[in-house]
Amino acid sequence: MPETEFVVYNSADFCVSDFFRGLPNIRPRETALPSQQPLSRFIRGLTFWRKELASEPFDIFEGFHLPVVKPPSGKIIVTIHDIRQLSLDWTGLQTVALRFCVEQVIRSSGLIVTVSEAMKNEILSFFPSARVHVVYNGIDTAEYFRLGREDLDKTRLKFGLQAGFILSVGHLEARKNYCRLIEALALLRERGSTYNLAIVGHDGGEKQRLRRLIQALKLSESVTLLSGVSDSDLTRLYGAAGLFIFPSSYEGFGIPILEAMASRCPMILSNIPVFREIAQDCALYFDFDDPEDIASSIERGMYSADDQRERVSLGCCRVQKFTFKSLAEQMKSLYFTV
Numbered sequence: 001m002p003e004t005e006f007v008v009y010n011s012a013d014f015c016v017s018d019f020f021r022g023l024p025n026i027r028p029r030e031t032a033l034p035s036q037q038p039l040s041r042f043i044r045g046l047t048f049w050r051k052e053l054a055s056e057p058f059d060i061f062e063g064f065h066l067p068v069v070k071p072p073s074g075k076i077i078v079t080i081h082d083i084r085q086l087s088l089d090w091t092g093l094q095t096v097a098l099r100f101c102v103e104q105v106i107r108s109s110g111l112i113v114t115v116s117e118a119m120k121n122e123i124l125s126f127f128p129s130a131r132v133h134v135v136y137n138g139i140d141t142a143e144y145f146r147l148g149r150e151d152l153d154k155t156r157l158k159f160g161l162q163a164g165f166i167l168s169v170g171h172l173e174a175r176k177n178y179c180r181l182i183e184a185l186a187l188l189r190e191r192g193s194t195y196n197l198a199i200v201g202h203d204g205g206e207k208q209r210l211r212r213l214i215q216a217l218k219l220s221e222s223v224t225l226l227s228g229v230s231d232s233d234l235t236r237l238y239g240a241a242g243l244f245i246f247p248s249s250y251e252g253f254g255i256p257i258l259e260a261m262a263s264r265c266p267m268i269l270s271n272i273p274v275f276r277e278i279a280q281d282c283a284l285y286f287d288f289d290d291p292e293d294i295a296s297s298i299e300r301g302m303y304s305a306d307d308q309r310e311r312v313s314l315g316c317c318r319v320q321k322f323t324f325k326s327l328a329e330q331m332k333s334l335y336f337t338v
Helices: 016-020 038-055 093-108 117-126 149-158 178-190 207-216 231-240 255-262 273-282 291-303 305-322 324-335
Strands: 006-010 026-030 060-063 075-080 111-114 132-134 166-169 197-200 223-226 243-246 267-270 284-286
Touching: 006 016, 016 026, 075 093, 093 117, 111 117, 111 324, 117 132, 117 273, 149 231, 166 231, 166 255, 178 197, 178 207, 178 291, 197 231, 207 223, 231 255, 243 255, 243 291, 255 267, 255 273, 255 305, 267 273, 267 291, 273 305, 284 291, 291 305, 305 324
Parallel strands: 006 026, 060 075, 075 111, 111 132, 166 197, 166 243, 197 223, 243 267, 267 284
Antiparallel strands: none
């Protein structure tokens, strides 16, 4: 949209405007607001946004986090990635605060964007009057498709992983369901099958629990927890893996599914609506709460070569539906309907 001026606000710890270098219609603005600390961001934002929005008469203000920022004029578009604090039956002040924030968004926004039809249905189940449109998350597939085997093996060896290892990606938190996955590996070992699993993700409160479980099940030589992995190394780990597994009990979307498809990596996924929506016939599915079913799916995913080739081929086609060019056209059209 070269005829439109955009103001892009950078958080204190991440420069979003780096993505837009050289574009004359992009005006970057620096802030002292952190991206990873919602309470600090909210408190600091009370003063910052009041002053900033008084001086910037936006036609549209687009927000990507809660609570929503309300400009004195213009329309508001807000993206909601998930409402797990409501859907997972959390209790206490945090849930009350989130419900209040989402209700405020419903009342004040010209439009709500969410990242899947499953998420849209979830939002509407709590807030039937919400005006919600779906625009999927996206991926740039170019980097994934130009990696060679030598590059992939070099990265695998860098992290001490065996050929054909299983990869899982996501923060170490309860909803990612890694405990059930580790229990499934223990079942497979009892059957005489030992697999090398790498879980890539920052600690979201579950790291110590996972370590204790790994030790209790005597899987320390089979399971590797990796944090601080660079984007380029993660891209290569997808390509080097023999199987990708996503055992989550709850997600609003699931970007690692796109990354696995772009990497031509066979996938087995939790049988939850959003994963079915994204991956369709490109993956095998399992009951996320049943270690026995997870174990059986791993065996099938590893040894069904014909199934693997067919699903990988479907994934290579499917992931093209999530290119940024296609999604940008959808977003552009929403700007004119808000």
